[in-house]
Every structure is written in C-alpha cells, then in structure tokens.
Amino acid sequence: AQTVTQSQPEMSVQEAETVTLSCTYDTSESDYYLFWYKQPPSRQMILVIRQEAYKQQNATENRFSVNFQKAAKSFSLKISDSQLGDAAMYFCAYRFDGGSQGNLIFGKGTKLSVKP
Amino acid sequence: EAQVTQNPRYLITVTGKKLTVTCSQNMNHEYMSWYRQDPGLGLRQIYYSMNVEVTDKGDVPEGYKVSRKEKRNFPLILESPSPNQTSLYFCASSPRISNQPQHFGDGTRLSIL
Numbered sequence: 001a002q003t004v005t006q007s008q009p010e011m012s013v014q015e016a017e018t019v020t021l022s023c024t025y026d027t028s029e030s031d032y033y034l035f036w037y038k039q040p041p042s043r044q045m046i047l048v049i050r051q052e053a054y055k056q057q058n059a060t061e062n063r064f065s066v067n068f069q070k071a072a073k074s075f076s077l078k079i080s081d082s083q084l085g086d087a088a089m090y091f092c093a094y095r096f097d098g099g100s101q102g103n104l105i106f107g108k109g110t111k112l113s114v115k116p
Numbered sequence: 117e118a119q120v121t122q123n124p125r126y127l128i129t130v131t132g133k134k135l136t137v138t139c140s141q142n143m144n145h146e147y148m149s150w151y152r153q154d155p156g157l158g159l160r161q162i163y164y165s166m167n168v169e170v171t172d173k174g175d176v177p178e179g180y181k182v183s184r185k186e187k188r189n190f191p192l193i194l195e196s197p198s199p200n201q202t203s204l205y206f207c208a209s210s211p212r213i214s215n216q217p218q219h220f221g222d223g224t225r226l227s228i229l
Binding site: 109 | 149151156157158159160161164174175204208217218220222223225
C-alpha cells in the first residue's frame, strides 16, 4: 500500500527566510502524481504545487519549488522569501488511479509558523 | 466561479440522529470524494465516486453512506452518528485524469455529542 510520511510535525521560519518541508512516500508504481496542499487557519485546502513523476524537472510556482527525487521517493517543498501568510498546515499528497480509488493519500501534515 | 460547495459548514448534533452533509460542484467533474481530517492523522478517504451511479468505499467507510444520482452532487449520509465521527469533513472533485488536482470544499465541522 502506498504511504506518505511527513517527518516534521512542526517547523518555524523567520520572515523573508527560506524553509524546506520534507516528504517521503512509498509506492511500487512508476507513474503517479505528487501534490503539496496548504491549509491555513480558515481550513481551506489550497493546492500549492504539483509534480508528475515522469517529469524530471522540478516544479516551481513563484516562491514555491519542489525537490523531487524519484529514486529516493522524496518530494520536499521549499518556500523562499517566507511571508506571514505562509503560516499554515502543509500536506504532502500522492495520487495514482490506475484502476484504483483515485484518492489522494495524505501525509499527516507539517505545521509551519512564520516569525516576524 | 469554479467551486465545490459543502453544507452545513458547522453542525453539532446528538448520537443517533441521522444527518446529511451535501456537496455540489459546478465543474462537471466525473470524480468526487469525501475525506475526514483528524488531528495527527491527516486526511483519509471515506467514499469516492468515479461517475454517476458509481460509488465505492475508501479507507474509512464504516458508519457512512453516499449516493451519486447526479453528476454535480455527492451527499454524505450518517445514518446513526456516533461520537467517533466527530471530525472535519471535506468533499473534493476532479476530472477523471489523475494529474489534475482535486478541488476541495471549505469543510464541514461535525460534532456528535
């Protein structure tokens, strides 16, 4: 069964600094998709970034980028120039729907605090 | 505006009183799903639907029912709620293709006393 592990329950970063959130996953599949979702105190689930496993190039969305290491099954999120609005719970998620549930498998989350 | 709408946003009720949480999407998505979020556990899938009249159990289906009579609607039914179903619930939808992100509703906070 696929699993997603976020080993950092909480992280803290100074405003304007850079922080990296870790995520590892376990799968026997070769084609799948990885996502990072942000959940602010409003509880909304907001997509931050996504990565297709068949793409070697790391995805980037403005201040957010990933370091995707397929062989190591690692998918970390880097937030550059951290802002107060980045404070939230961050979830790493995996999806493969080759005839299966098509669900997102989530990690348990990392709570990010941003210090002014 | 593309969105997934859940109602109610908050509900406090008592054990055994049947309740329904509605979910509607306006993006013509084939795939819809319900998740529950509990502290320290992340989000776990309850039920999902690949299309109209096609539903199946997720990882934690006990105590829940769903239906998919129309493409846009996917209600979650708790026939006899119990305190262990107190949780934050999310409905999500996406196109059938798995590289497309799931769009989430704003969540429903259920408290079962």
